Amino acid sequence: MLQTALTDSQKNVVRRYVEVWRRWRSGIRGFADLERDLENGSETLVDGIRVDNRPGFAVIAADARDQRFRAAMFEDDDAGVEDMTTEELEQLRRYILDGTGVVPVRKWRRPKQIGASVPNHF
Numbered sequence: 001m002l003q004t005a006l007t008d009s010q011k012n013v014v015r016r017y018v019e020v021w022r023r024w025r026s027g028i029r030g031f032a033d034l035e036r037d038l039e040n041g042s043e044t045l046v047d048g049i050r051v052d053n054r055p056g057f058a059v060i061a062a063d064a065r066d067q068r069f070r071a072a073m074f075e076d077d078d079a080g081v082e083d084m085t086t087e088e089l090e091q092l093r094r095y096i097l098d099g100t101g102v103v104p105v106r107k108w109r110r111p112k113q114i115g116a117s118v119p120n121h122f
Contacts, residue, residue, distance in 0.1 A: 003041040004051050010059040011038050014051060016096045017060055017073065024084070024092070024106050025069055
């Protein structure tokens with residue numbers, strides 16, 4: 001297993017990424033061993049997150065379970081997550097990358113059901 005020593009600052013970016021993912025994406029991921037993996041210097045962390053400690057590169061090099069979310073946060077790919085507004089994306093990026101601001105509250109958007117307002121008369 002490859003080892004990657006992250007700085008405290010890089011570890012904090014990883015922690016904030018995981019925190020935001022949990023709040024903004026649906027699904028269940030196994031992040032329970034994140035701290036152990038960070039301390040052991042694992043290059044591949046829990047649930048398919050691969051890290052890179054090289055200066056000038058995004059600390060999260062890949063996310064095998066949600067590459068679109070990773071691209072939205074680290075590559076400014078606004079199309080990667082169509083259920084977020086531009087303002088929400090910018091706020092999340094600032095929080096993950098710089099640790100500034102707060103994570104906005106997730107407003108779950110569900111499409112309206114067709115015919116939901118029409119009473120059923122049988």
